Amino acid sequence: MLRKFNYLSPTTEEELLKFLAKHMGKAKLLAGGTNLFVDMRSDLLKPEYVIDIKKVPGVKEIKFLSRVGLSIGPGVTCNELIECKAVEEKYPLLIAAAKELASYQIRNRATVAGNICYASPAADMAPALLILGAKVKIASIAGEDIIPLKDFFKGVKKTLLQPEEFVKALIIPEDYSFMKALYKKSKRVKGHDLSIVSVAMGRIKGFYRIAIGSCGPTPVLLEEIPVTVELKEIISKALKAISPIDDLRGSADYRRNMVEVYIKRIHQELGGKN
Amino acid sequence: MKKIKVKVNGKEYVKDIPEYKTLLDFLREDLFLTGTKRGCGAGECGACTVILNGRAVNSCLVLAVECDGAEIKTIEGEGENGKLSPLQEAFQHHHAVQCGFCTPGMVMSARSLLDRVPHPTEEEIKEAIEGNFCRCTGYKQIVEAIIDASRGGS
Ligand SMILES: Cc1cc2nc3c(=O)[nH]c(=O)nc-3n(C[C@H](O)[C@H](O)[C@H](O)COP(=O)(O)OP(=O)(O)OC[C@H]3O[C@@H](n4cnc5c(N)ncnc54)[C@H](O)[C@@H]3O)c2cc1C
Numbered sequence: 048m049l050r051k052f053n054y055l056s057p058t059t060e061e062e063l064l065k066f067l068a069k070h071m072g073k074a075k076l077l078a079g080g081t082n083l084f085v086d087m088r089s090d091l092l093k094p095e096y097v098i099d100i101k102k103v104p105g106v107k108e109i110k111f112l113s114r115v116g117l118s119i120g121p122g123v124t125c126n127e128l129i130e131c132k133a134v135e136e137k138y139p140l141l142i143a144a145a146k147e148l149a150s151y152q153i154r155n156r157a158t159v160a161g162n163i164c165y166a167s168p169a170a171d172m173a174p175a176l177l178i179l180g181a182k183v184k185i186a187s188i189a190g191e192d193i194i195p196l197k198d199f200f201k202g203v204k205k206t207l208l209q210p211e212e213f214v215k216a217l218i219i220p221e222d223y224s225f226m227k228a229l230y231k232k233s234k235r236v237k238g239h240d241l242s243i244v245s246v247a248m249g250r251i252k253g254f255y256r257i258a259i260g261s262c263g264p265t266p267v268l269l270e271e272i273p274v275t276v277e278l279k280e281i282i283s284k285a286l287k288a289i290s291p292i293d294d295l296r297g298s299a300d301y302r303r304n305m306v307e308v309y310i311k312r313i314h315q316e317l318g319g320k321n
Numbered sequence: 322m323k324k325i326k327v328k329v330n331g332k333e334y335v336k337d338i339p340e341y342k343t344l345l346d347f348l349r350e351d352l353f354l355t356g357t358k359r360g361c362g363a364g365e366c367g368a369c370t371v372i373l374n375g376r377a378v379n380s381c382l383v384l385a386v387e388c389d390g391a392e393i394k395t396i397e398g399e400g401e402n403g404k405l406s407p408l409q410e411a412f413q414h415h416h417a418v419q420c421g422f423c424t425p426g427m428v429m430s431a432r433s434l435l436d437r438v439p440h441p442t443e444e445e446i447k448e449a450i451e452g453n454f455c456r457c458t459g460y461k462q463i464v465e466a467i468i469d470a471s472r473g474g475s
């Protein structure tokens with residue numbers, strides 16, 4: 048049983064923004080609830096208001112516009128992303144990542160935006176979105192802003208989102224569409240676990256793009272690396288960028304080793320030479 | 322309290338419910354549909370799986386108020402006129418049920434798979450039930466039951 052709270056279900060964006068401004072600090076947004084309700088059940092969070100975003104028109108929209116890129120609304124679930132033809136064609140890496148997130152039932156509720164907003168270092172959508180150059184469209188009663196996803200994460204479960212703001216969309220620019228890329232995740236049990244280590248790595252226009260999850264307070268995006276750089280050097284750059292810890296899922300050493308293994312494997316699968 | 326209207330297993334209900342009530346508790350305590358089970362209450366075990374607007378979900382992580390206007394199918398809606406469905410019969414035939422606690426959720430996950438993919442591969446079956454824990458059978462019989470049911474065109 049959950050504790051008492053007030054459920055608000057705005058039917059326009061304006062109303063949503065007003066509720067957020069009015070109940071600042073006392074409210075939590077509800078998308079799929081797969082993080083929120085777990086935290087409320089364990090009393091980690093005790094919001095007075097729960098603001099459901101799902102009745103706001105347009106939140107379920109996922110569309111591709113040339114020159115703008117792919118826009119993913121905050122109500123789009125992982126399974127809706129997986130089923131989207133434009134994503135399958137242009138950003139198959141997103142599908143590979145979404146398929147690694149939780150179980151089928153959870154993916155029917157869990158949103159892509161919620162995964163990012165919760166800002167777990169293990170968020171499965173993060174490494175893929177980072178190497179695809181994703182941006183976050185933020186809205187509040189004061190207006191809108193677009194910032195790169197790599198600047199959005201501020202720490203374990205911390206983002207630069209203010210209490211009166213919400214994520215209106217994730218935007219994946221066209222730049223990295225059709226990138227050859229892979230996502231690898233190690234975990235204890237399939238379908239039931241967060242990652243111990245995860246690596247997304249792609250190759251495009253003479254560069255490698257790499258992002259790593261579960262190896263520091265936030266998912267990390269590396270600087271682009273020219274494909275001419277030796278594999279040894281790529282691995283050394285990756286290991287310098289991360290700061291893994293020992294925890295119940297794995298040790299820091301194991302994590303460093305797995306980062307190396309995954310980069311080697313993906314490097315090879317992307318046709319790289321030593 | 323909020324008034325909600327839902328259609329569960331084809332029957333319409335209008336009820337006043339507290340906002341903090343989960344769909345799982347609503348089904349069990351207000352509609353007395355106790356076939357849907359609570360294991361973990363936190364999205365891990367799948368015992369609470371129901372089909373909400375055509376999609377399998379963990380009812381312990383959904384609020385009843387979120388379901389206003391929705392159509393829901395639970396294990397009680399699987400058979401017809403007091404008879405087991407071919408899918409349920411396949412579970413029985415293959416001994417895919419031991420203590421039975423996971424079975425309603427398992428059958429709902431299988432139902433939702435067969436509605437999407439009438440003839441799934443073994444891999445697809447395993448993916449569809451990866452969010453359903455069974456502590457008795459070892460899963461093999463469950464997978465066999467679902468394969469069999471798909472061949473029988475259930
Ligand atoms: C059993 C189980 C297994 C899981 N396995 C995985 C896994 O393997 N990998 C993984 O990455 N995650 C996993 N998760 C975590 C979770 O499912 C994901 O993080 C999911 O994507 C969260 O999305 P949601 O829509 O459910 O978010 P919610 O729970 O609705 O929201 C999450 C947080 O973000 C805020 N928020 C939501 N939307 C917005 C918005 N548009 N703007 C601003 N703030 C917002 C909410 O207020 C809340 O604080 C698992 C969860 C469970 C219960």
Ligand code: FES
Pocket residue numbers: 358359360361362363364365366367368369370379380381382
């Ligand atoms: S009771 Fe809902 S998943 Fe365990």
Ligand code: FES
Pocket residue numbers: 417418419420421422423424454455456457458
């Ligand atoms: S039959 Fe006992 S948990 Fe599955």
